[in-house]
Amino acid sequence: MKLIEAKQHFISSWGAFGTHWGINRTMAQIHALLLISSDPLTQDDIMEELTISRGNTNMNIRELINWGLVDRLLLSGERKEYFTAEKDIWKVVKQIVKERKKRELEPMLQLLDKLEEVEGDKRDKHVKSFVDTISGIKKLGKQADRTLDTMIKAEESWFISSLMKVFK
Amino acid sequence: MKLIEAKQHFISSWGAFGTHWGINRTMAQIHALLLISSDPLTQDDIMEELTISRGNTNMNIRELINWGLVDRLLLSGERKEYFTAEKDIWKVVKQIVKERKKRELEPMLQLLDKLEEVEGDKRDKHVKSFVDTISGIKKLGKQADRTLDTMIKAEESWFISSLMKVFK
DNA sequence: TCGAATTTTCAAAATTAATTGAAACTAAAT
DNA sequence: ATTTAGTTTCAATTAATTTTGAAAATTCGA
DSSP: OOHHHHHHHHHHHHHHHHHTTTOOHHHHHHHHHHHHOSSOBOHHHHHHHHTOOHHHHHHHHHHHHHTTSEEEEEOTTOOSEEEEEOOOHHHHHHHHHHHHIIIIIHHHHHHHHHHHTOOSOTTSHHHHHHHHHHHHHHHHHHHHHHHHHHHHHOOHHHHHHHHHHHOO | OOHHHHHHHHHHHHHHHHHTTTOOHHHHHHHHHHHTOSSOBOHHHHHHHHTOOHHHHHHHHHHHHHTTSEEEEEOTTOOSEEEEEOOOHHHHHHHHHHHHIIIIIHHHHHHHHHHHTOOSOTTSHHHHHHHHHHHHHHHHHHHHHHHHHHHHHOOHHHHHHHHHHHOO
8 A cells, every 4th residue: 555545544434433422523633634744734725625714723733732632833943833743652552541530520420429429318219220320330439430540640651561560 | 300301302402413423313313212111112112202204103113123133022912013121221322333333343343454564664754654654553453343242241239349440 | 824023124314523614813933 | 103914703604413303114912
């Protein structure tokens, strides 16, 4: 397979992959493109490469910057802005985990805390079924939260070697 | 908070949560409803509770069964089908991980294997950047694949106690 | 075998999400 | 101060996804 073909393949697959994880296709594609580019790219480069509009490109780059996955780069003597993606995939994964934890897991845990305090007789099977389910989710969720915190702080080498020992 | 109110809260939040993870709102809501119900429910119960159409209910129940998250139940003497969800949240998580691994991670790893073999001089920085990124993703992906395999086989108690020791 | 109860399908409609592109805005260069 | 290159915004459009509901299919009891 030629490089150009392989790149296209990767970009489109990464885009499709993203849609299964609640990330829009274009955002995932821009990320993929920046991941495999040896040099920083401008908005125009990205528009042209992915054949998408200026507005779409701009909004999704901004969103990637919010997620901490892409950096704006000002080259001296150049008026245009350039963009690069973090290439160390372990850092990328940690960053995504960090953001999703903050945006989704933490609010969910707060909600579960409130729901667990529902009024009513705990011996009533309807109440019991509800509280048991909520408690179970909360317990696992809190564990996941702690585990992810540690993961976010970890080095890749540490992650791999430690998990290799345990998960065996 | 009253039970009925708490249930509605949980169902709607679980639905919104699902949409961030590539799962449609209704499917997540039906799953939530079954999770917190003390008894099995019929299609009509679900339709009524969530005020959704028969077709929608039916399709999403089917999808939940495909995912292995919901079981069909035939009560003797009853003509209608009843449905229940696995209540053990650890089993639920393992089942979701198992399916997503099969549907998404494994195909992605296969693709990366092919893309890594791109033609061209590895000293060319364009080729190198591409191959390095692909290799990095593949390496982490394969590690994740192995880790998840072990997790799928694990007991919850084992999971929590082991991880507590490592991630500390 | 027939008929009623129940489940399933799927084309059309409704809803939601993504994308465009032109205008407004901003900031550097002249 | 004005022009110009570049960036951002957002209302309107387009595309994708979800939902409906009625018809078809199936299943079970009489």
